[in-house]
Amino acid sequence: MSTSDxxxxxxxxxxxxxxxxxxSAFCLVFGIVYEFFSNDVYxxxxxxxxxLPLILGSVVFxxxxxxxxxxxxxxxxxxxxxxxxFTVGSVIKGVLEIYGTTNRLAIYYWYxxxxxxxxxxxxxxxxxxxxxxxx
Numbered sequence: 001m002s003t004s005d006x007x008x009x010x011x012x013x014x015x016x017x018x019x020x021x022x023x024s025a026f027c028l029v030f031g032i033v034y035e036f037f038s039n040d041v042y043x044x045x046x047x048x049x050x051x052l053p054l055i056l057g058s059v060v061f062x063x064x065x066x067x068x069x070x071x072x073x074x075x076x077x078x079x080x081x082x083x084x085x086f087t088v089g090s091v092i093k094g095v096l097e098i099y100g101t102t103n104r105l106a107i108y109y110w111y112x113x114x115x116x117x118x119x120x121x122x123x124x125x126x127x128x129x130x131x132x133x134x135x
Contacts, residue, residue, distance in 0.1 A: 013065035016076075020057030020083075024050045027087065031094070038098045046094025052087045056117075075123035082117025085109050 027050035035042055089109025
């Protein structure tokens with residue numbers, strides 16, 4: 001792997017980290033505005049929805065940029081989809097709690113997110129193993 005490839009991958013990870021930071025900020029503002037108009041009804045899922053892309057996205061890819069270790073495109077897409085499913089599931093659960101109702105289908109966001117998130121981590125681990133075998 002050449003030096004320019006490493007620099008390109010680090011830039012990709014930094015941009016990804018910044019994008020997740022912007023998504024976190026959007027989720028925070030969305031949650032604050034939504035709960036402002038909810039007549040003093042609050043949901044921990046709505047308040048905490050911004051922490052998922054912040055920790056699982058921005059922090060993780062910032063660490064990847066410092067370690068100069070970039071996941072493959074396939075594992076990145078699986079991982080991003082898992083984080084997105086977790087975040088949307090948290091917002092949906094928060095909306096339902098604020099509205100004062102439940103929905104048995106909301107749990108599938110967490111199941112789908114866990115499957116996609118885990119598949120992304122497994123794919124990244126397989127990439128590392130294959131890379132080490134080739135050396």
